[in-house]
Amino acid sequence: FRQYMIVGGMPQAVERYVETNDFERVDRVKRDILELYRADIVKHAQGYEMKVEQIFDDIPAQLQKHDKKFKLSSLKKEARFRDYEDAIFWLSDAMIVNVCYNSTAPNIGLKLNMDRVTMKCYMADTGLLISHAFDENGIVSEEIYKKLLFDKLEVNKGMIMENIVAQMLTATGKKLYFYFNYDKQNSANNMEIDFLIAKNKITSKHNISPIEVKSGKNYTFSSLNKFKNKYKEYLSTAYVLHIEDLRVEDEIVFLPVYMTCLL
Numbered sequence: 001f002r003q004y005m006i007v008g009g010m011p012q013a014v015e016r017y018v019e020t021n022d023f024e025r026v027d028r029v030k031r032d033i034l035e036l037y038r039a040d041i042v043k044h045a046q047g048y049e050m051k052v053e054q055i056f057d058d059i060p061a062q063l064q065k066h067d068k069k070f071k072l073s074s075l076k077k078e079a080r081f082r083d084y085e086d087a088i089f090w091l092s093d094a095m096i097v098n099v100c101y102n103s104t105a106p107n108i109g110l111k112l113n114m115d116r117v118t119m120k121c122y123m124a125d126t127g128l129l130i131s132h133a134f135d136e137n138g139i140v141s142e143e144i145y146k147k148l149l150f151d152k153l154e155v156n157k158g159m160i161m162e163n164i165v166a167q168m169l170t171a172t173g174k175k176l177y178f179y180f181n182y183d184k185q186n187s188a189n190n191m192e193i194d195f196l197i198a199k200n201k202i203t204s205k206h207n208i209s210p211i212e213v214k215s216g217k218n219y220t221f222s223s224l225n226k227f228k229n230k231y232k233e234y235l236s237t238a239y240v241l242h243i244e245d246l247r248v249e250d251e252i253v254f255l256p257v258y259m260t261c262l263l
Contacts, residue, residue, distance in 0.1 A: 001258040005164050006148050008127015023145035030131035037096055044094075051075075051087035059097065059121055060133035063159040067192060069180070070121045081117045088121070098122045098166050100176035106196055106208040106227075106234045110177045118180055122166040129163050151243075157215040161257060162194060165213050165241055168260040169195060179210070179227065191223045191230075197263060199236055206236045213257070214242040224252070239263065 007017045007026055016022075016029045038053065045052040054075045062070045072079035091097040102118035103110040123129035134144060151157075166176055177196045183189035195211040208231075212224050221240060228238055228251075241257045248254070255263075 002149055002151070005126050005160065006130055006145055008125045008130075010125055010127065013127055023142045026127075027131050027145070030128055034128060034132055040094070045087070045090050048087050048090070051084055052090055055084065055087055055091060055121065056096065059123060060129065060159070062121060063129075063163065064133075067180075068120050068159070068162060070119055085116075088119075091121075095124050098124050098170045098176055100166060100178050100195070102180045103177040103196055104179075104181070106179060106210065106231050108198070108202055108207055110196055110198060110208070111175070114177070120166075120176075120178060122163045122176075124167065124170070126160060126164040126167055130160065133159070158213070161215040161241075161243075162213045165195065165211070165257065165260050169197065169263070172261055172263070188226065189230075191227050193223060193227055205233050208234050209236045209239060209263070211239045211241060211263070214240060217242075217244065221252075 006023070007013055008030065010030065010033055012033065013026050013029045017026045020026075037056065041052045041056065042049050055070075058070075058075060062068065062074070072081065072084055075084070088099060092099045098121075100120040100122065102115040103113045104115050105113040107113060123132060130145075130148070146152075148160075169176060174197055179191065179193040179196055181189055181191050193210045194213045197209050197211065199207050199209070210224060210227055212221050214221075219242075224238060224240070228235060238252045240252055240254045241260055242254055243257060244254070246253075246255055246259075
């Protein structure tokens, strides 16, 4: 799974890895794909290509942040969503990114409660994200890839793990939603849940599953517990996706992250 995560699923990258087992050569292929994306942006996103390129280039930095929400103000002071809406749609429609929107209530029809302004922007291929993110020297070295492979690299692994969960949920046909609420008056209402998914067959209640993604071995899930207490009438099974084995504890199912596609 970790090997797939860092090579990615682009056919040329997979082919080069199968042929050579050389991560640096794979990285060159992925960089060529990223440059093709940039060329496509210039060619096809005419009229707002600069905005598309701004968003595309800022994805790794935005995902590095603790809350991972995409803040347009980092692109331009006082930027508004409507100014960038077409650019975001273009990247999503081109299947370069997977956009995840805040759903303000975990009820039937997550889309009905969607807050378009609050969103996260994931790369559609996690292997490409790694080449996009670690590009200070032009090529991601074999050493960095091996540290990622064996979980020895001290970076924000949450960015990579959350991105691949978004990728797997999208691949199974799910629209991406998360939950975020900030209350200045009452911190008990401050919550963020990484992903929300609905059951295939909707019933009168208990339809939405909250999902938290944890990349390390030591973690807490206070948001998940607060969320469960506040919305217990709406919720189905709660999941924590982590790097350890399957277990069930306090009505939470802890799943190895590679099992995301089975949700």
